[in-house]
Amino acid sequence: MKKELTTLVDFASKFIEAGWVEMPGALMKRLTAAGAEEEAYEAGWKAYDAWVRLANEAVNRLYADRTFGETMARAFETNLGLGRITETFASVFFGNLWPAIGLPTATEVHALRGELTALREELLAKEEIERVDRDRASRIASRTASPRQTGNGFRPEVIRGAREEKESVAV
Amino acid sequence: MSLFSEIANYWVEGTLRTFEAVSRGFGSPASDPPPVTPYEVIYESGKVSLRHYQPAQRRHRTPLLVVYALIKRPYILDLLPGKSVVENLLNQGFEVYLVDWLPPGANDTWRGFDAYVNGDLADAVRAVQIKEDTEQVTVLGYCFGALLSLVYTALHQRNVKNLVTLTLPLDMRVRDLPVYNLVDRMSDSAIELITKLYGNCPAWMINSGFVAMAPVHHALDKYVGLYRNAERDGYAEMFELFERWMHSDVPLAGQIFREMMGDIFKRNLLVNGGFNVGGTAVELGEVECPVLNVVAELDDVVHPRSSLPLPDLVGSTDKRNLVFPTGHIGAVVSAGSHKKLWPQIGAWMAERDQ
Numbered sequence: 001m002k003k004e005l006t007t008l009v010d011f012a013s014k015f016i017e018a019g020w021v022e023m024p025g026a027l028m029k030r031l032t033a034a035g036a037e038e039e040a041y042e043a044g045w046k047a048y049d050a051w052v053r054l055a056n057e058a059v060n061r062l063y064a065d066r067t068f069g070e071t072m073a074r075a076f077e078t079n080l081g082l083g084r085i086t087e088t089f090a091s092v093f094f095g096n097l098w099p100a101i102g103l104p105t106a107t108e109v110h111a112l113r114g115e116l117t118a119l120r121e122e123l124l125a126k127e128e129i130e131r132v133d134r135d136r137a138s139r140i141a142s143r144t145a146s147p148r149q150t151g152n153g154f155r156p157e158v159i160r161g162a163r164e165e166k167e168s169v170a171v
Numbered sequence: 172m173s174l175f176s177e178i179a180n181y182w183v184e185g186t187l188r189t190f191e192a193v194s195r196g197f198g199s200p201a202s203d204p205p206p207v208t209p210y211e212v213i214y215e216s217g218k219v220s221l222r223h224y225q226p227a228q229r230r231h232r233t234p235l236l237v238v239y240a241l242i243k244r245p246y247i248l249d250l251l252p253g254k255s256v257v258e259n260l261l262n263q264g265f266e267v268y269l270v271d272w273l274p275p276g277a278n279d280t281w282r283g284f285d286a287y288v289n290g291d292l293a294d295a296v297r298a299v300q301i302k303e304d305t306e307q308v309t310v311l312g313y314c315f316g317a318l319l320s321l322v323y324t325a326l327h328q329r330n331v332k333n334l335v336t337l338t339l340p341l342d343m344r345v346r347d348l349p350v351y352n353l354v355d356r357m358s359d360s361a362i363e364l365i366t367k368l369y370g371n372c373p374a375w376m377i378n379s380g381f382v383a384m385a386p387v388h389h390a391l392d393k394y395v396g397l398y399r400n401a402e403r404d405g406y407a408e409m410f411e412l413f414e415r416w417m418h419s420d421v422p423l424a425g426q427i428f429r430e431m432m433g434d435i436f437k438r439n440l441l442v443n444g445g446f447n448v449g450g451t452a453v454e455l456g457e458v459e460c461p462v463l464n465v466v467a468e469l470d471d472v473v474h475p476r477s478s479l480p481l482p483d484l485v486g487s488t489d490k491r492n493l494v495f496p497t498g499h500i501g502a503v504v505s506a507g508s509h510k511k512l513w514p515q516i517g518a519w520m521a522e523r524d525q
Contacts, residue, residue: 048395055387063349073356080364087368 008061011054019047174398181394185414192418193375202419204412207249208257210269214298218279218424219291221298222269224257230264231524233332234303236296237269238323240315241287241427242377244419245271247503248313250412251405254504256513263517268299268308270316274421280370283426285449288323296323296330307332309520313503314338314473318435321481322448325457333523334458335516336481337465338473338499343439345477350384354436362432371422378420384471413504442484455481461489461523465502465516472499489523 026043062068098105104112214221237256239245248269249257260267270292275282299308309332312320317336324331346355365372382389393410400406423431440446446453464481467473475494482490495502495512502508 045399052387052392056385059386060349064352066352069352069356072353073358073361077358077361077364080361080368083368084364 015050238312238316275424280425282424366425372428374420458485
């Protein structure tokens, strides 16, 4: 306890020294002498660092304080308790209210969302199958198609390719 | 004027980042930045995704399994080239596997130490054993991951060749960090209430705990630090990534949160004895493999005195503490750690490779 107090006093005295003695001195020097800007700048940061150390130590001291700890813990627990009561109340109140006014409950919305997701996945799977089939068909078509054309424009290979495509879809 | 306006700008950006994190419930796997080191996911089940990083030239036979903490995302171990633990270990020739814990959902509130250690972590070790066709792996755990690794080793010693614990929260009698006073005052019923109300311990609550450890730093000093170091090469980029990671908290599954707060933190059962996982008592004396306990001397998250007793509690004959002058996160990202600490850890593992 004595050591902690000494640390706090030590940090406070360093802050006073840096912020109230060194920094004003450096600022005065800057006003009167040219080229003292760097010194004022350094004194400013030194005061800031001393303030940060002091603030950290003050926060640590506050945390270590038994009364503060108990107050915070009690406030936290009360907050959680209130949250629990609110949640229970809301679930009882809205659980009865929604069906009464014809609105779906969260569970029903959840179930609907689940069905939608399943449908979406099914659709994606079908699209994927179709894409694979299309790729396969185009591969077959490119393998079998040839620029050879009969006089009436009939292209037997291409048609054979298309037929294969149909068979593969059925499979 | 520029000083104040620039710091104010950084502060506004930081506050917006916090709001954004709150709105998406903090961590989400989608928010991970692109990995620095390429990897392949070789196994995924339960709440574990196992990454495999391959070295350019393998120099050690025993595979290394890195166990990350359950809170926050693991990309802090692979943050930037030159500041990546994974990269450092690969350069030393280790075959690296990393446990990436998947965030628990509403149906995972039941997950406790048993599910994570005897289930997911044991499965991850098994996956490495199968892939490497080996019987033993070296396990390296960081922070909460070190605790999981220690419990795993105590329960499944035959699978572990060497154990490295980094910033291990172990002896909870140590209350040297003032913020512990606040957690100490929380009753068991408050812990129960959290899990009753939210199921899992929410990510925002975990983040608040970290912020509460250094409020002045998070509220102001880090932005001032950014202003003062903006000219330093790579500082702004590092700051951005680090902030992103600081907001990457994930929820902690309800049961493991209860066990952690009650059995470990409040009752210190792992050290005092009587900590049970899946019906089996965890005896630290059962750990018989070589143990390296890495302690960060300036750690303000896990007090060094909390980690230091490990060698006295394990049953190994080859065991030691390695104390390094760095902080909790500095141990994995600082230039000094990458230059001096990780080569020492690598050398220790290499010596015990055969």
